[in-house]
Amino acid sequence: MKNLGISFVLLALAAHAAAAPIRPSDPPGSKGPGDPAVAKATRLDRSLSEEAWAGAAPIAGFLQRDPREGAPASQNTEVRVLYDAADFYVSVRAFDTDPARIVGLRTRRDQSSPSDWIRVYIDSYHDRRTAYEFAVNPAGVKQDGYWFGDAVSDQTWDAVWDVSVTTDAHGWRAVFRIPFSQLRFEEGRRETFGFAVVREIGRLNESSSWPLFTKNRPGFVSQFGELGGLTHISGTKRLEVMPYLVGQARTRPAAAGDPFVTSPDWLGSIGGDLKYAVTPGLTLTATANPDFGQVESDPAVVNLTAFETFYEERRPFFVEGSGALKFDTDCSNNSCTGLFYSRRIGRSPQGAADTPAGGFSSAPTQTTILTAAKLTGRVGAFSIGVMDAVTGREQARVALGASRSRPTVEPLTNFAVAQARREWQNQSSLSFMLTSTNRVVDHDTRFLASHALTGGVSWDWRLKDPHYAVTGYWVGSAIAGEPEAITRLQNNSVHLFQRTDAEHVESDPARRSLSGHAGQVGLSRTSGPIRFGVEGKYKTPGFDSNDVGYMRRADTIDQSAWVQFRWDTPTRAFRSARISVNEWVGWNFDGDVRTRGGNVNTTVMFPSQWTATAGLGMEGRVVDDRSARGGPAFTSKRQLNGWASLRSDNRKALGVLLFDQWTRDESGSTSNLICVQATWRPTAFLNVAAGTDITNVDENTQWVKKVLDQGSTRYVFGHLGQTTVQLTARVNYTITPNLTLQLYAEPFVSAGAYSAFKSVVRPLASSVDAQFDPYPYSGRPDFNVRSLRMTNVIRWEYKPGSVIYVMWQQGRESSAANGAFQFGHDFGRVFGTPGSNVFLVKASFWLNF
Numbered sequence: 001m002k003n004l005g006i007s008f009v010l011l012a013l014a015a016h017a018a019a020a021p022i023r024p025s026d027p028p029g030s031k032g033p034g035d036p037a038v039a040k041a042t043r044l045d046r047s048l049s050e051e052a053w054a055g056a057a058p059i060a061g062f063l064q065r066d067p068r069e070g071a072p073a074s075q076n077t078e079v080r081v082l083y084d085a086a087d088f089y090v091s092v093r094a095f096d097t098d099p100a101r102i103v104g105l106r107t108r109r110d111q112s113s114p115s116d117w118i119r120v121y122i123d124s125y126h127d128r129r130t131a132y133e134f135a136v137n138p139a140g141v142k143q144d145g146y147w148f149g150d151a152v153s154d155q156t157w158d159a160v161w162d163v164s165v166t167t168d169a170h171g172w173r174a175v176f177r178i179p180f181s182q183l184r185f186e187e188g189r190r191e192t193f194g195f196a197v198v199r200e201i202g203r204l205n206e207s208s209s210w211p212l213f214t215k216n217r218p219g220f221v222s223q224f225g226e227l228g229g230l231t232h233i234s235g236t237k238r239l240e241v242m243p244y245l246v247g248q249a250r251t252r253p254a255a256a257g258d259p260f261v262t263s264p265d266w267l268g269s270i271g272g273d274l275k276y277a278v279t280p281g282l283t284l285t286a287t288a289n290p291d292f293g294q295v296e297s298d299p300a301v302v303n304l305t306a307f308e309t310f311y312e313e314r315r316p317f318f319v320e321g322s323g324a325l326k327f328d329t330d331c332s333n334n335s336c337t338g339l340f341y342s343r344r345i346g347r348s349p350q351g352a353a354d355t356p357a358g359g360f361s362s363a364p365t366q367t368t369i370l371t372a373a374k375l376t377g378r379v380g381a382f383s384i385g386v387m388d389a390v391t392g393r394e395q396a397r398v399a400l401g402a403s404r405s406r407p408t409v410e411p412l413t414n415f416a417v418a419q420a421r422r423e424w425q426n427q428s429s430l431s432f433m434l435t436s437t438n439r440v441v442d443h444d445t446r447f448l449a450s451h452a453l454t455g456g457v458s459w460d461w462r463l464k465d466p467h468y469a470v471t472g473y474w475v476g477s478a479i480a481g482e483p484e485a486i487t488r489l490q491n492n493s494v495h496l497f498q499r500t501d502a503e504h505v506e507s508d509p510a511r512r513s514l515s516g517h518a519g520q521v522g523l524s525r526t527s528g529p530i531r532f533g534v535e536g537k538y539k540t541p542g543f544d545s546n547d548v549g550y551m552r553r554a555d556t557i558d559q560s561a562w563v564q565f566r567w568d569t570p571t572r573a574f575r576s577a578r579i580s581v582n583e584w585v586g587w588n589f590d591g592d593v594r595t596r597g598g599n600v601n602t603t604v605m606f607p608s609q610w611t612a613t614a615g616l617g618m619e620g621r622v623v624d625d626r627s628a629r630g631g632p633a634f635t636s637k638r639q640l641n642g643w644a645s646l647r648s649d650n651r652k653a654l655g656v657l658l659f660d661q662w663t664r665d666e667s668g669s670t671s672n673l674i675c676v677q678a679t680w681r682p683t684a685f686l687n688v689a690a691g692t693d694i695t696n697v698d699e700n701t702q703w704v705k706k707v708l709d710q711g712s713t714r715y716v717f718g719h720l721g722q723t724t725v726q727l728t729a730r731v732n733y734t735i736t737p738n739l740t741l742q743l744y745a746e747p748f749v750s751a752g753a754y755s756a757f758k759s760v761v762r763p764l765a766s767s768v769d770a771q772f773d774p775y776p777y778s779g780r781p782d783f784n785v786r787s788l789r790m791t792n793v794i795r796w797e798y799k800p801g802s803v804i805y806v807m808w809q810q811g812r813e814s815s816a817a818n819g820a821f822q823f824g825h826d827f828g829r830v831f832g833t834p835g836s837n838v839f840l841v842k843a844s845f846w847l848n849f
Contacts, residue, residue, distance in 0.1 A: 037211035037225035039195060041081040044089065048082070053091050056080035062199060062208040067570045069215060073208035075171070077199050081227060085234055088178040092118045094199055096171035103202035103651070104138030104165075104172075106685035106734035108742065108795065110155060114651040115139065116202045118174045121147070121224060123194025124185040125281070125378055128222040129423050131194060132183060136163045136174045139684065140737045148323045148383065150219040150427050156319040160240075160801040160846060180233050181848070184281050184377055195227035202651060205609055215568055218466050218527040219427050238277035242801070244844035245270050246291045253834035259399050260362035273317065273844075282377035282384065287317050290369055293840045294795075294805040300748040300787035302724065304702065306493035306626045307552045311343055317372065318342035324376040324385030325417050327433040327458060329473065329518060330551065339433055339454050339475060340417050341550035345369060345389045351409035351445055353396030363396035367410045383421040390414050393440070408444040413437065415548050426466050431458045433475075437547035441481070447488050449481035452547035456518075467528055471535075472521035477543050479514045486511045493626060494544060494553050500713075501632045501763070502625075504589045505541045505555070516543030516554060529568075534561040541589055553626065556594070558586035575605040592623035592633060599641075609649035616642045621666075623764075627703055631715035634763030634771050637665035637701075655679040657691075667768040671697045677728075687732040697722040697752075701768065704754065704781055714759040716777050722752035723821040738797040748787040749826040753819025782819030786830045788812040801846025809838040 042056040059079040064071045075096050082089040094116070096102055105113040115137035123131040129150050135143040146157035159182040164175045185193070198209040211225040246269045254261030271289035278284050292315045303309045313319050328336035346369045355361040372389035394410040414437070421431040437452040439445070456475025463470065479489065490497040490507045497507040522535030541555040564580040583598040599617030606612070618640055625633035643661040648654075659675040677691035702720035706713060731743040758772035765771045794806040812835040 039079075039081070039210075039225060039227050040229040041083050041088075041227055042229065043231070044082040044084045048089065052082060053080055056082050056091075059197070059210055062197075062210050063212040064206060064208045065198075065213050065215065066205065066207040067575055069568065070212060073199070074204060074206060075199075075201060075208075077197070077208065077210075079197050079210065081195075083230060083233060085232060086180060088122070088176075088180060088183070088233075090120050090176040090178070090197075092120070092174050092176075092197060092199070094118060094171045094173065096201075099167065099169060099171055101203050102138050102167065102172055104684065105141070105681065105687075106139040106737060107141050107687065107732060108734060108740040109142050109737065109797070110144070110158075111141070111732075112143075113137070113141070114202045114205075115141070115200075116172070117143075117198075117200040119143075119198040119200070120176055120178075121194075121196040121198070121221075122178070122183060123221055123224050124183040126185075126192055126194050126226075127378070127381075127423070128194060128219075128224070128425060129427075130378065130383070131196075131221045131224065132157075132159070134159070134161060134163070134176055134178060136165060136176070138165055138167060138172050140165045141734075142737065146321070146323070147221055149421075149423075149429065150221050152323055154321065154323045156316065157321060158316075160848070162800060181238070181277075184277070184283065185233075191230050192226050192228045193230060194221065194224035196224045205651065216528050218462075222425075222427065239849040240275040240801075241272065241847045241849070242274070242844050243270070243272040243847075244291070244842055246293065246840065246842045248293065248838055248840040250836070250838050252836035255360070258360045258362075260360060260397050278375065279377075279379075281379060282375060284373065284375050285317070285321070286371070286373035287369075288371050290315075290317055290372065291842060292316070293809075293838065294793055294807050294842060296744060296791045297789045297809065297811065299746060300726070300785075300789060302750040302752075302783070302785050304720075304722075304752075306629055306703070308546075308550075310337065310550060313342050315342075315346075318345070321374065321376045321385075324383060325374070325387055325419055325433075327419065327431065327456070327473070327475075329475065329520070329545070329549075337550040339435055339456070339545050339549040341548065343550075344437075344546075344548045345372065345415050346391060349394045349396075349410035350448060351396075351407070353398050353407050353409060356398065356400045359398065359400035361396055361398045363409050364394050367394050367413075368392040381422055381424070383423060385417075385419040387417045388414070408442050411442060411445045411448065412440040414439075417548065424462075426462045427460070427469075428462045429460045432456075433458075435545075435548045441485075446482045446484045449479045449485045449489065449547065451480045452544075453478045454545045454547075454549065467525055469524050469526050470521070471524065472519065474517065474519040475543075475545070476517040477515060477545055479544060479547070480512060483510055483512060486514055489514055489544060491630060493629065494546065494551065495541060495555065496626065496630050497541070498630045499625065499633065500630075502590060514542050514544060516540040518543045518554075529566050530563070531566065532561070532563040535559070555588045555625075556586055557589065558584065558595070560584040570607065572607070575607055575609070577605070578603045588623075588625055592625060593620075594622055594625055596620040596622050597639075601643075609651060611647045612645065614642075614644040616640075621766075627701070628715045628760060628763075629703060629706065631706065631713070632760060632763040634760055635766060637667050637669070637768055639663055639665040650679075653681045667700045669698060669700045671695070671699070685734045687730075689728075689730045689732075691728045693724075693726040693728075695722075695724040697724075700756075701772075702754070704757065704777065705779065707759075707777070714775060716757055716759050716775055717772065718754040718758065718777070718781075719756040720752050720754055721819070722750065724748075724750040725821075725823065725827075727827075740795050742791075742793045742795070744792070745788070745790040747827055747830050748789075749785070749821070749823075749830060751784040751819055751821035751826065752782060754781050780817055782817050784816045784818045784821075784826065786812075786814045786826060786833065788830050788833075788835070799846075801848075803844050805840070805842040807838070807840040807842075809840070811836045 039059045062073040062077045078093040080091045103115045105115045119135040131147040133145040145155040162177045250265040251263045274286045276284045295314045298311045328338040353361040370390045374387040393412040395406040398405045416436045419433040423429045434455040441450045454477045458473035461470045497505040518539040520537030524533035536559045538557045539554045543554045562582040567577040579602045586595040597619040601615030603613045623633045624636040641663040645659040647657045657677040661673045663671045673695045675693045679689045699720045704716040727747045733741040757777035759775040761773045790810040792808045796804045812833040814833040
């Protein structure tokens with residue numbers, strides 16, 4: 001594949017640059033007022049013992065971050081650091097005047113809980129931008145993570161390390177052993193690491209640290225202290241290999257005579273992961289024939305919008321280290337999407353096989369990832385991320401009598417992503433990203449683009465006062481393929497070039513390429529009691545990053561602004577509080593106002609540790625250019641919306657969350673979501689959670705279908721009454737911190753009934769009733785979708801880095817053209833539907849060379 005060379009060129013450049021010594025981006029300098037807090041590690045010249053610990057220099061003087069920043073910690077903490085040529089040892093003595101109230105909940109590794117915690121942070125590059133986190137609670141539960149960009153945490157990063165925990169009449173103690181091979185640093189030269197320790201006391205909801213982390217100062221890693229005295233250390237073992245074996249059995253219902261279904265179906269596979277320290281700062285991670293069978297299924301949804309559903313990434317290979325391949329273009333509600341969306345790799349095939357009358361067909365549910373590799377780390381002042389993945393050609397199977405055919409539903413594809421980020425000491429950064437997608441398209445897959453390329457630059461530039469930042473990006477895209485593929489892109493909901501009333505775009509069935517660009521610039525204050533931001537951004541009509549990224553629509557020009565007021569000093573009324581005000585307005589390139597609104601919201605944590613949120617928003621009347629799926633844009637409705645939630649103190653054995661969100665528009669359409677969740681911890685090692693989400697929609701202008709009627713096109717809408725109920729149940733039983741049982745089930749029902757069909761006739765009329773005329777639509781779009789998704793997993797980390805999974809996964813799916821929702825009947829049908837089952841055993845073995 002011709003663009004496969006992009007990744008190899010970048011790899012070569014990175015390796016060449018790696019020959020230069022790794023240095024901090026700029027001289028460490030000071031930490032603002034005064035020099036950094038300084039401590040010293042002691043070299044271990046004999047076996048690890050209490051005598052050796054007694055000879056190490058103590059680190060003390062912890063100060064509170066929460067609840068009262070800068071106040072002395074309520075309990076004393078003492079830290080000592082030893083090291084030898086291969087390992088880094090940290091002893092943290094957490095004194096407690098009431099040791100009977102120390103909280104240590106047993107959970108699976110990396111799972112948070114309202115326990116006491118000790119967290120050790122190591123900036124081994126000493127660049128004040130990146131760090132490794134190692135944490136433990138009194139029950140011996142481990143957490144680890146990787147910090148990048150000074151303030152962003154990737155908690156999916158996993159290392160192989162040990163920690164021991166003991167308790168006594170004076171409190172508790174944790175002793176960490178962290179192999180230098182799990183860190184990245186300038187081997188043979190580094191004498192100083194960035195270093196910090198945080199202690200959390202569960203019953204007090206108190207966090208204290210050495211050194212103090214100030215809330216009103218931007219950044220996190222840049223506030224670390226310094227740990228000196230490190231000499232003659234080595235990350236000796238550079239290669240980690242994790243081969244794995246998978247055995248599974250599948251059962252599923254099959255129609256009589258179906259030649260493609262064998263039940264049970266016995267399968268076995270082998271694969272492996274690899275990590276190699278290419279240089280002291282760069283790590284190569286690769287996988288061959290990966291299996292993600294132990295990962296939970298995506299939740300069930302019924303998507304009636306014009307846009308693609310976004311699913312979070314859960315597969316470990318793609319989640320770990322994802323911060324090195326992150327170029328955000330759209331952010332909303334603390335979730336961002338951009339140029340790289342790893343769920344494109346291994347996605348469901350985009351083609352489909354037509355089942356002939358009286359015949360059968362079968363198609364894979366996912367494309368096979370043949371190989372994938374990524375290079376991440378640092379080269380001097382640059383953070384580097386490069387990924388290349390190859391997915392196989394997937395074919396469906398079609399049978400009609402003795403006739404057999406194998407149409408291609410997804411072609412052999414190569415995905416390449418590369419990013420380099422230059423970082424400065426004042427938290428400024430400049431980032432470059434390039435992505436490419438290349439497919440070997442055949443006759444069956446001419447509807448897919450053969451080549452797609454995106455690239456751009458983003459920046460986060462801190463002004464002289466680092467509280468203020470100028471941020472933004474510029475990106476471009478170019479896609480090439482057969483006219484069938486480019487026409488498909490022009491006419492999908494991202495672009496809708498075929499819109500009947502659009503003056504600035506037109507669908508061209510002869511085009512063989514599509515290109516565009518997008519950009520954003522903003523100014524914000526990122527810390528302090530008053531924070532704000534203002535930004536403008538755009539996407540041209542032809543911009544498209546969806547081959548390996550995620551975007552909902554092109555053809556946008558947007559402006560937004562926000563201001564937030566923060567109170568972090570506890571009072572009698574509250575422990576902390578936030579009030580935010582937001583406004584936004586957006587156009588398309590025809591100049592139509594397509595969005596306009598604002599909201600105000602607040603979050604308050606009370607002294608009781610209960611948290612309440614509330615918000616009220618309004619959307620103005622604008623031009624809706626997407627709901628008719630290529631038909632005329634019409635005037636939308638004014639809308640009022642609001643939300644509120646109440647969350648109880650999570651330190652208690654019984655916790656609850658109540659949430660309500662509602663909307664109402666000027667036509668009388670309404671929607672309401674009620675969410676109730678409860679969590680119960682009867683013991684320190686058992687957690688039971690259950691919840692329900694109930695959504696009721698009464699929509700007067702729901703899209704139905706485009707209809708050709710006597711030579712004219714009708715864009716049909718209708719009234720929709722929809723009820724959706726999603727139940728969730730989860731049980732986490734932690735036998736030991738390394739042996740856990742997880743049970744998860746999600747029954748789901750969504751039923752919708754249509755009536756009062758109408759077609760758009762006067763799209764820009766100010767009255768909703770005047771926009772439509774009744775239409776005698778004869779179709780029956782009513783639906784009743786039922787689903788059960790269940791995952792039960794036993795996970796045993798029988799030695800550090802080596803894991804055995806035993807899993808049972810079940811899925812039940814059915815649907816009917818019945819829009820009436822009946823709770824007992826519908827959920828009874830969920831459990832009465834024949835199910836598909838997967839029984840899987842996966843064993844992985846960690847080897848270090």
